[in-house]
Amino acid sequence: MSKHRVSRRQFLNYTLTGVGGFMAAGMLMPMVRFAVDPVLKASEGGDFIATKQRVDEITTEPQRVDFTFTQKDAWYESEVTNTAWVYRDDKGEIVALSPVCKHLGCVVSWGSDSANPDMFFCPCHYGLYTKDGVNVPGTPPLGPLDVFPYQERDGILYLGKAKPHKEA
Amino acid sequence: MRWTSSDMDMYMKEKEYVDTAVIPMLPVSFGSDMKQAASMAEFIALLTNQLERQFRGRLVLLPGYTYFKNDSEKSLEGVKNWERELGKDQFKHVFIVTADTEWKKHERNLSSSLIWLPSIPLEHMDENYKVSIIEDQVKQLMHLFIQKWRESE
Ligand code: FES
Numbered sequence: 001m002s003k004h005r006v007s008r009r010q011f012l013n014y015t016l017t018g019v020g021g022f023m024a025a026g027m028l029m030p031m032v033r034f035a036v037d038p039v040l041k042a043s044e045g046g047d048f049i050a051t052k053q054r055v056d057e058i059t060t061e062p063q064r065v066d067f068t069f070t071q072k073d074a075w076y077e078s079e080v081t082n083t084a085w086v087y088r089d090d091k092g093e094i095v096a097l098s099p100v101c102k103h104l105g106c107v108v109s110w111g112s113d114s115a116n117p118d119m120f121f122c123p124c125h126y127g128l129y130t131k132d133g134v135n136v137p138g139t140p141p142l143g144p145l146d147v148f149p150y151q152e153r154d155g156i157l158y159l160g161k162a163k164p165h166k167e168a
Numbered sequence: 169m170r171w172t173s174s175d176m177d178m179y180m181k182e183k184e185y186v187d188t189a190v191i192p193m194l195p196v197s198f199g200s201d202m203k204q205a206a207s208m209a210e211f212i213a214l215l216t217n218q219l220e221r222q223f224r225g226r227l228v229l230l231p232g233y234t235y236f237k238n239d240s241e242k243s244l245e246g247v248k249n250w251e252r253e254l255g256k257d258q259f260k261h262v263f264i265v266t267a268d269t270e271w272k273k274h275e276r277n278l279s280s281s282l283i284w285l286p287s288i289p290l291e292h293m294d295e296n297y298k299v300s301i302i303e304d305q306v307k308q309l310m311h312l313f314i315q316k317w318r319e320s321e
Contacts, residue, residue, distance in 0.1 A: 081299075104182055104225025123314050124226040125185055140185070 048151050048158035053086060055152045058094055062087040062110040062120075062131065065096070067159055084148050084159055085110055085120065089132070097133045098146035098162040108145070120145065133165055169228045170220060179228060186226060188313070189259040191250060191280075192216040193266035194232035204287075205237050208267040211287040216265055218306045223313065228259075240270050244277065251279050261316060265309070283312060 006014070051067040062085040071080040084096040097120070099107045106124035113121035113128070119136070120129040128136040133145035144165035151158040169175035169186065179186055194209040213232060220229040233250065235243035247264065254262050262280035264271070267287035275282045285305060290298050 101225060104178070104185055106225040107222045122225075123310075123317075124223055 048149075048153075048160045050153075051084075051157045051159060053157040055094070055155055055157050058086055058088055058157070060088050060090075062097075064109075065157065065159075082159075083107070086157065087131075094150055094157070095132070096148040096150050096157075096159055098148060100146065100162075101127050101141055102135060102143045102145060103127050103140040169224055171229065171231050175224075175228075182225075183258065186228060187258065187260040188223075188227035188263065188317075189254050189261070190216055190219070190227050190229050190263045190265060191247075192229070192232040193264060193268060193271065194234045195237040195268050196234055197237040199238060201237060207289055207291070208287045211290065212265055212267050212285075214290075214302060215285070215305055215309065218302060219265075219309055219313075222306065222310055226317075227263075227313075233264075237268065237270070240274070244274050247274075247278065255279070260320065263313070263316075281316060283309065285309070 049067050049069045051065045053063075053065045065084045065086045066081050067084070068079055068081045071078055083099050085099060086094065086096045089095050099109065099120075101108050101122040101124065103122065103125060106122050108120045108122040108127065108129065110120055111117045112123070113119065113126070116128055118131060120131075120133070121127070122129075122141070125140045127139045127141040129141065129145055130136060133147065135141040135144055146162035147165050148162050149160040151160070169179055192212045192215075194212060195205040196209070197205040209232070216229055216232075220227065230250075233247060235246060251262060263283055264278065264280050265283045265285070267285055269284065271278075271282055272284055285308075288301055288305070290301070293301070
């Protein structure tokens with residue numbers, strides 16, 4: 001009759017495209033979210049986390065400072081406790097070093113090797129780092145310990161995400 | 169390292185540095201000692217997990233060895249199998265970590281180092297207290313590992 005009359009074929013075409021479109025969107029949305037989510041998360045990670053350490057109690061002797069935050073994996077949300085070695089350097093600047101060995105990831109500690117009381121020591125393959133976090137040549141680690149950026153808020157030390165050591 | 173594909177990539181690359189395998193012992197029972205078995209398994213899993221975080225560059229934490237608590241003969245066979253299998257590769261040290269006293273009796277028959285720790289019931293514990301208890305235990309465990317490593321050098 002009129003030109004606007006929708007033929008059977010057209011009708012099917014329209015409906016199928018419509019439904020198909022919905023279906024495609026339904027499938028794509030989660031996929032896009034998957035792809036984008038890690039990006040969103042990374043920006044969240046820039047936050048600073050409060051420790052229990054008072055800034056005016058930081059001395060020149062490295063001490064262990066723990067801080068706990070919630071980490072979201074794909075399926076789990078877990079409380080993760082991280083550790084930093086914190087002290088003031090000769091200039092009075094605060095230094096917060098990551099304890100994760102740059103060889104294969106064991107946890108280093110200050111002065112735990114009796115032969116090297118003023119170094120960071122890794123018990124796994126006897127890696128050594130000087131107080132500023134720089135690896136001692138001849139021991140397995142190939143780079144210096146990561147550094148936590150820090151902030152001071154109300155006299156409390158806040159730590160951010162560990163970054164590679166710059167001056168080395 | 170953990171028993172995950174990404175950690176195994178690392179293992180294959182750095183094999184020469186990874187000389188230790190850890191088997192957490194996880195008892196299962198549906199009898200009257202059900203709760204006790206569960207609490208042992210819980211405790212050992214938690215402990216070995218924390219241990220792995222400290223020593224991940226030198227050891228592989230294997231998926232736990234699950235066994236029926238009332239069938240120690242069969243379980244022993246299973247463990248020996250694991251030992252044989254692990255000995256083939258270059259694991260110089262194999263540690264079995266358990267809270268079950270039953271294994272103490274079999275210590276002579278095992279070629280690996282058996283580490284027995286009394287299980288601490290964590291269920292009614294305050295969160296902070298729990299963390300510090302586990303930390304303490306992990307420290308002791310670390311000492312044992314370091315000692316064994318030193319002895320063999
Ligand atoms: S993991 Fe620290 S020296 Fe190998």
